[in-house]
Amino acid sequence: MTETIDLADEQALGPLVANAFGDRYFFNLNRHAFDKLGAAALFETKFGDLLFRENELNIIVGTDSGLLLRYLLSKPLPKGTRYLFIEPDRVLQALRIHDLLGEANERIACAGPEEWLRMLQKFKAADYFYIDAVKSVNALCAQDDFIDEYAELSWHVAEVLSQFNWRYSAELGSEAFIARQIANAPDNRLPAKLMAKAFSGKTVAILAGGPSLDQALPWVIQHRQQCVVFAVSRISRQLLAAGIEPDFVFSVDPTDLSFDISKEMLNFSEKTVFVCSYHTVPTLVSQWAGIMLYLGARFPWQSDLNSNNLSSAGPTVTNTALNMAYEFGFSQIILCGVDLCFTREGFTHARGSDEQLAGPRFNLTSLQVETNGGYLAPTSCDFAQAIQSLGRQAHLLSRNGCRIVNVAEGAAKIEAVEYRPLDLLQLDAEPVDVGAVLAERLALISDLNRDLDKVHAELKRAQHQVRAIAKLAANARQINDAMYQSEGTVVSFKDKKSLDQIEKKFKREHRQYSRLVKKFGIRSFIKLAKPFDDEEWSAEEARQLGNVYYDAYAEGANKLLNLIDAAIDRVSARRQEQSEHPDFALMLEQAKKDRSYGRVKLWRRKFGGGLLSAEFADAFAEMERRYMEVLTDRNTKHMARAKSHSNLAAVKHRAGLLFKHRKLAELQDLLAALGKHERQQEADCYRFLIEGYLAELQDRPEDALDAYQRLVDLGGGLLEEALARIAAIGVNHEDDQTARLALECLSQLNPVYLPLYAEIQRLQHDVVAAIDSYAAYIEQFPQDVLVQMKLAALYGECRIYDGADLMLDYVLQQQPGHEPALALKQRLAELRATGPD
Structure with missing residues (x-):
């Protein structure tokens, strides 16, 4: 029997079927998705216009047996849009064998897991990333993933595209970074260069959010006076719980998500110094009540207020902290919680973090890295990139005399970073007085009171320049639109000369600010510079080209102007905070607009209660209430994202992949991770499945059957597995009895198993039942010639020659000249002629 039936591979994709609408697809990829609606109608319902937007690159996991690809081929494709489909290798091979991918099209491609990145380059993906026009979509087959191959592919694609998106945004000098820079200008008052070489020869511990931080915190508490403590902002919650206040806390991310994961840092006392990039999310910057040092330039244009400052090093906040440790003069840098990989159970961050509270991560790809302990640990694409960048950075710093040590056995092994357990570390004998060093350096600052006046003047100067650019762009747009005749020729060369003069003003009188304006209209400018279609511009398009060009200028100018206007308002509010008779109404209005309710702490410290009327006392109290509400809210977008990574639905796919590749240790880790999930009752079914897989891999069939039977008793979504x-x-x-009973149940759940059920019935000499099972299958899948041949052969074995002939005639009707059918028909004719042996 084992030579006849291979349940692992047979019918993996299912038969090639056709529905009532004429759609052909592999049954096991989509099952009953196209029963009630044809593919085209279903795609229109599910995707709408999502796939038909101009100038986009769509990365689509799965093709729905080629139906989604051919659906696109049947439609007029939007201008400048391309489509890259990605299929698992065996699915792609089957699609090509059965010619299901349709005709070739230069804007649509289908690739396997090993070649899709090469196709990205061919499709000029960089151009699309630059205009934020790359999106990832899962086809219906990938959403359902009945064959347990799409899940990991989808996770991998999403991670890689996220990395590309970050890289290209950074290359452009993303709008978000410049927008934050302008917003923070009133508050970025002390450059980090003040602390350059302030701690020469000393030791610093950099605390990050990896799982190994839990083991390091007791050591930090014990040796708190012997080293300076740097901490990334995301671990503030854990540090507060442990009673640790860092000397310096770091944040660099411009996104609102960064505030969600870092907001607890606002509870540190004034002893902690905040070191932030110029583009850090303003809700952290504006609500910090202590000393703050900024990195980088204060303004995104040339200005006397842009000091020769220290710069942050990307891509992560840990890179920045490491670079500042070197710039501040530390000779020994101890990394704690800098793991850049996950625990074997799938935990990505230390206890108390959103990620840890959400549960272990189940949507892990097969990407692994070597740890300091010599074993492999799972990681993600962004962590893998960070390992490389940290290695390059550590190599450079170590050459300049810095010793960099990681104390975690489970952390990723990094070039130029020495692994050394905590109990073997050597620390400074004398305590480090950070407060005294800081006071000495801050004493060098003079004329800080006039700083806001200078910032206000700088912003007003920029405002004047950008307003002039916006006016010129609007004027140029009108001239360009009126300059062409209907056929596209130029009516007035005088108008052309006027446009040339405007262009010279952009490049000469407003050169610096024009470049900045272009960064805010960059996505439109890129479309002009590198059109995605290879077609020649028509006369009308040539006219429109000029309009788009000046619209891009106007768009960029207006965006920039809004930011500058808002920053001027912010400076006005900060000036009131320095006034002896402040305008509390203006201060409150600005704080509400900026969602910076925490500024009330500064106001309380400066003004006390003496200047407050009853009205403003109530307003201050309301600000404090809203501030505490924000700080204590755990139901954030970041927590929701963390929980999505710990979705139990991903366990089935991950467990199936690990079992298929016989990854015993990883399955054991996955089982351990399930034991730490918050919803234990819901996890039971996945636990039984993994226990069964483990028992099979360890050659314990009875234990495996027991685990699977418990899963059957539960019923639910894992019954088929x-x-x-x-x-x-x-x-x-x-x-025989166990196999037959299981296949009987399976064939009722999924008709794809009917041929297997028929085969085992045949082997057990229940020929009539086998014929019935084959017939039931063929009734549902009348195009599966292979099974039809098996039934014909079975008829022949039973000397039911009329039935065999009918079946073979049906096969030949579908495929005239089918050689196996003709050969079997000849063989059976000979047997019928000679009679029984």
């Missing part, structure tokens, strides 16, 4: 494994164990161990 359990029955398939029970059937496989029955086949492999020649337990």
Whole structure:
């Protein structure tokens, strides 16, 4: 029996079927998705116009047996848009064999997991990333993933595209970074260069959010006076819980998500110094009540207020902290919680973090890295990139005399970073007085009171320049639109000369600010510079080209102007905070607009209660209430994202992949991770599945059957997986009754199993039942010639020659000249002629 039935591979994709609408697809990829609606109608319902937007690059995981690809081929494709489909290798091979990918099209391609990145380059993906026009979509087959191959592919694609998106945004000098820079200008008052070489020869511990931080915190508490403590802002919650206040806390991310994961840092006392990039999210910057040092330039244009400052090093906040440790003069840098990989159970961050509270991460790809302990640990694409960048940075710093040590055995092994356990570290004998060093350096600052006046003047100067650019762009747009005749020729060369003069003003009188304006209209300018279609511009398009060009200028100018106007308002509010008779109404209005309710702490410290009327006392109290509400809210977007990574639905796919590749240790880790999930009752079914997989890999068939039977008793979404494994164990161990019973149940769940059920019935000499099972299958899948041939052969074995002839005639009607059918028909004719032996 084991030579006849292979449950692991047979019918993996299912038969090629056709529905009532004429759509052909592999049954196991989509099952009943196209039963009630044809593919085209279903795609229109599910995707709408999502796939038909101009100038986009769509990365689509799965093709729905080629139907989604051919659906696009049947439609007029939007201008400048391309489509890259990605299929698992065996699916792609089957699609090509059965010619299901349609005709070739230069803007649509289908690739496997190993070649899709090369196709990205061919499709000029960089151009699309630059205009934020790359999106990832899962086809219906990838959303359902009945074959357990799309999940990891989808996770991998999403991670890689996220990395590309970050890289290209950074290359452009993303709008978000410049927008934050302008917003923070009133508050970025002390450059980090003040602390250059302030701690020469000393030791610093950099605390990050990896799982190993939990083991390092007791050591930090014990040796708190012997080293300076740097901490990334995301671990503030854990540090407060442990009673640790860092000397310096770091943040660099411009996104609102960064505030969600870092807001607890606002609870540190004034002893902690905040070191932030010029583009750090303003809700952290504006609500910080202590000393703050900024990195980089204060303004995104040339200005006397842009000091020769220290710069942050990307891509992560840990890179920045490491660079500042070197710039501040430390000779020994101890990394704690800088893991850049996950625990074996799938935990990505230390206890108390959103990620840890959400549960272990189950949507892990097969990407692994070597740890300091010599074993492999799972990681993500962004962590893998960070390992490389940190290695390059550590190599450079170590050459300049810095010793960099990581104390975690489970952390990723990094070039030029020495692994050394905590108990072997050597620290400074004398305590470090950070407060005294800081006071000495701050004493060098003079004329800080006039700083806001200078910032206000700088912003007003920029405002004047950008307003002039916006006016010129609007004027140029009108001239360009009126300059062409209907056929596209130029009517007035005088108008052309006027446009040339405007262009010279952009480049000469407003050169610096024109470049900045272009950064805010960059996505439109890129479309002009590198059109995605290779077609020649028509006369009308040539006219429109000029309009788009000046519209891009106007768009960029207006965006920039809004930011500058808002920054001027912010400076006005900060000036009131320095006034002896402040305008509290203006201060409150600005703080509400900026969602910076925490500024009330500064106001309380400066003004006390003496200047407050009852009205403003109530307003201050309301600000404090809203501030505490924000700080204590755990139901954030970041927590929701963390929980999505710990979705139990991903366990089935990950467990199936690990079992398929016989990854025993990783399955054991996954089982351990399930034991730490917050919803234990819901996890039971996945636990039984993994226990069964483990028992099979360890050659314990009875234990495996017991685990799968418990899963069958539970019912639910994993019933098919359990029955398939029970059937496989029955086949492999020649337990006919177990295999037959499991296949009977399976064939009722999924008709794809009917041929397997028929085969085992035949082997057990229940020929009539086998014929019935084959017939039931063929009734549902009348195009599966292979099964039709098996039924014809079975008829022949039973000397039911009329039935065999009918079946073979049906096969030949579908495929005239089918050689196996003709050969079997000839063989059966000979047997019928000679009669029984």
